[in-house]
Amino acid sequence: MPDHDIIIIGGGLGGLVAGAKLAKEGKQVLLLEQHNIPGGCATTFTRNEFTMEVGLHEMDGIYDKTDPKQKIFKDLGVFEHIEFLKLPEFYRFKNNQIDIIIPDNVEQAIELLTKQFPAEEKGIKKFFHKIFAIRKEANRTFPLWCHRWKLDILIPIFPAIFPHLAFNTYATLGKYLDSIINNEDLKLILAANLGYYHDNPYSMSLIYFSVPQAGYYKGGAYIKGGSQKLSDYLAKVIKDNGGEVLLQHLVTGIIMKNNKAIGVNYKQNRKSAIEIKTINAKVIIANAAIPNVIDMLSEKKVQVNKFKKLQKACSLLTIYFGFNKEPKELGNKHYSTFVFDDNVKELKDMIVNFHGNFADRSYVFIDYSQIESGLAPFGKSVGAICTVDYLADWENLSYEEYKIKKNQVVKIFRDKLEQLIPGIDKEIEWCEVGTPKTIKRYTLNPHGTAYGYAQIPKQAGLFRTRIKSPVKGLYFASAWTNPGGGFTGAIMSGWLCANQVLGNQEI
Numbered sequence: 001m002p003d004h005d006i007i008i009i010g011g012g013l014g015g016l017v018a019g020a021k022l023a024k025e026g027k028q029v030l031l032l033e034q035h036n037i038p039g040g041c042a043t044t045f046t047r048n049e050f051t052m053e054v055g056l057h058e059m060d061g062i063y064d065k066t067d068p069k070q071k072i073f074k075d076l077g078v079f080e081h082i083e084f085l086k087l088p089e090f091y092r093f094k095n096n097q098i099d100i101i102i103p104d105n106v107e108q109a110i111e112l113l114t115k116q117f118p119a120e121e122k123g124i125k126k127f128f129h130k131i132f133a134i135r136k137e138a139n140r141t142f143p144l145w146c147h148r149w150k151l152d153i154l155i156p157i158f159p160a161i162f163p164h165l166a167f168n169t170y171a172t173l174g175k176y177l178d179s180i181i182n183n184e185d186l187k188l189i190l191a192a193n194l195g196y197y198h199d200n201p202y203s204m205s206l207i208y209f210s211v212p213q214a215g216y217y218k219g220g221a222y223i224k225g226g227s228q229k230l231s232d233y234l235a236k237v238i239k240d241n242g243g244e245v246l247l248q249h250l251v252t253g254i255i256m257k258n259n260k261a262i263g264v265n266y267k268q269n270r271k272s273a274i275e276i277k278t279i280n281a282k283v284i285i286a287n288a289a290i291p292n293v294i295d296m297l298s299e300k301k302v303q304v305n306k307f308k309k310l311q312k313a314c315s316l317l318t319i320y321f322g323f324n325k326e327p328k329e330l331g332n333k334h335y336s337t338f339v340f341d342d343n344v345k346e347l348k349d350m351i352v353n354f355h356g357n358f359a360d361r362s363y364v365f366i367d368y369s370q371i372e373s374g375l376a377p378f379g380k381s382v383g384a385i386c387t388v389d390y391l392a393d394w395e396n397l398s399y400e401e402y403k404i405k406k407n408q409v410v411k412i413f414r415d416k417l418e419q420l421i422p423g424i425d426k427e428i429e430w431c432e433v434g435t436p437k438t439i440k441r442y443t444l445n446p447h448g449t450a451y452g453y454a455q456i457p458k459q460a461g462l463f464r465t466r467i468k469s470p471v472k473g474l475y476f477a478s479a480w481t482n483p484g485g486g487f488t489g490a491i492m493s494g495w496l497c498a499n500q501v502l503g504n505q506e507i
């Protein structure tokens with residue numbers, strides 16, 4: 001007799017949403033999380049009087065009635081317990097020639113960009129029409145997934161029902177922008193926040209860019225008090241509904257019998273803890289990274305080669321700041337500012353830049369003092385600089401080399417920030433860097449990736465729906481599976497997984 005209905009490996013957003021939904025539906029849930037707080041990338045940490053946001057800059061779709069999160073959050077009571085703050089604009093783009101503020105409103109964005117680039121009016125309108133059409137269709141697929149339709153059976157009629165999704169299956173953002181716009185600066189402006197999804201415009205799935213991007217043009221949001229509030233709330237829903245959330249417990253293996261997952265091995269995640277325990281369940285849900293899950297399977301004959309061929313997404317580097325003064329007091333007026341280096345003149349330069357020296361690296365600065373973030377005491381504030389990065393830059397360094405490199409990188413980005421907001425450097429009370437190695441350490445994600453498998457055309461849309469468990473009784477709920485990375489992707493994956501489990505009547 002299994003000990004539980006459901007065991008969830010990992011307490012990132014995908015695992016928490018799946019657990020909250022299943023616990024609310026009366027299932028007995030046990031969630032095992034290796035870290036000492038729930039949330040994965042959706043967490044905060046405290047330094048002095050500052051609450052540092054690990055990841056969240058912007059959440060898309062909160063102000064769009066057709067967004068799938070509306071239904072999910074209503075069902076889980078999120079809107080009653082979590083306060084979302086509307087961001088003042090989408091972003092500011094800045095390089096040596098251009099300084100422009102992109103509104104989070106499509107009509108205003110079209111008007112502003114057309115004024116700035118009159119010769120590109122047609123292309124600008126086409127771009128916005130395309131991303132909104134793709135988003136609309138993608139949102140319409142959500143109820144089908146929830147009702148556990150196998151979208152594969154729709155393939156013959158898919159182009160007739162979802163033409164924008166079907167005919168852009170293989171499209172990339174870079175190629176699409178090249179086909180409708182000539183001005184290179186305008187292309188860079190429209191793709192400025194690429195790092196929110198991927199590192200290369202020419203392999204970024206146009207569909208995966210469009211869905212959240214159009215959502216941001218309806219208004220981006222931040223969670224008052226930090227993303228930890230959402231993670232803690234979801235963990236509470238599990239517990240309030242009779243479930244258990246065991247922190248600092250690492251799953252070390254998935255026990256299988258006749259190609260079916262029947263339990264897990266786990267231990268306390270402390271150096272001194274050696275005792276491995278075993279626990280059984282009718283269903284196992286893996287929020288942990290799929291490549292790690294595959295390695296944990298006790299029966300090795302399962303078809304796992306297809307997972308080895310999939311490309312993993314990039315990672316991120318973040319410098320966290322605690323300021324004695326709010327940057328807005330020093331003249332900064334914008335929540336997020338994307339600063340592009342001079343060596344990025346065309347879309348194709350973005351990937352080169354992300355692999356280049358930190359001294360030249362383009363970045364975004366997030367100024368949480370532009371909203372009532374609740375992250376710092378009155379008069380003080382927190383901020384973050386973030387850029388695309390790779391584990392390979394960090395993983396083979398000795399302890400000393402790693403420390404030295406971190407200090408060098410902090411110095412480089414402090415100088416960049418001082419150039420952006422003169423006078424800010426002396427107001428820095430706390431400053432700390434989180435590298436891809438840090439992300440890997442706290443989430444165990446291979447490559448320290450923030451987005452699971454890379455969001456490239458052959459791993460997006462219908463192809464992503466095929467990234468599913470090869471083992472009976474084992475389900476995936478994370479950025480690694482369908483629909484993809486980011487807060488929205490992980491939240492949706494948890495919801496879809498819970499629905500699938502409820503529909504399969506294994507419990």
Ligand SMILES: Cc1cc2nc3c(=O)[nH]c(=O)nc-3n(C[C@H](O)[C@H](O)[C@H](O)COP(=O)(O)OP(=O)(O)OC[C@H]3O[C@@H](n4cnc5c(N)ncnc54)[C@H](O)[C@@H]3O)c2cc1C
Pocket residue numbers: 009010011012013014015032033034035038039040041042054055056057058059060249250251252287288289292316318386439442443444445450451452477478479480485486487488490491
């Ligand atoms: C710096 C940064 C900035 C970001 N900014 C944004 C943003 O502005 N907007 C946005 O939408 N998205 C953003 N993201 C991406 C987003 O946060 C992630 O894509 C999403 O939260 C991933 O959720 P997940 O469910 O896949 O789980 P993860 O967050 O990857 O968490 C997985 C969890 O499983 C646990 N785990 C793993 N293995 C085991 C095991 N064996 N046993 C027990 N527990 C285990 C880990 O400890 C972790 O808690 C950002 C990410 C980062 C890192």
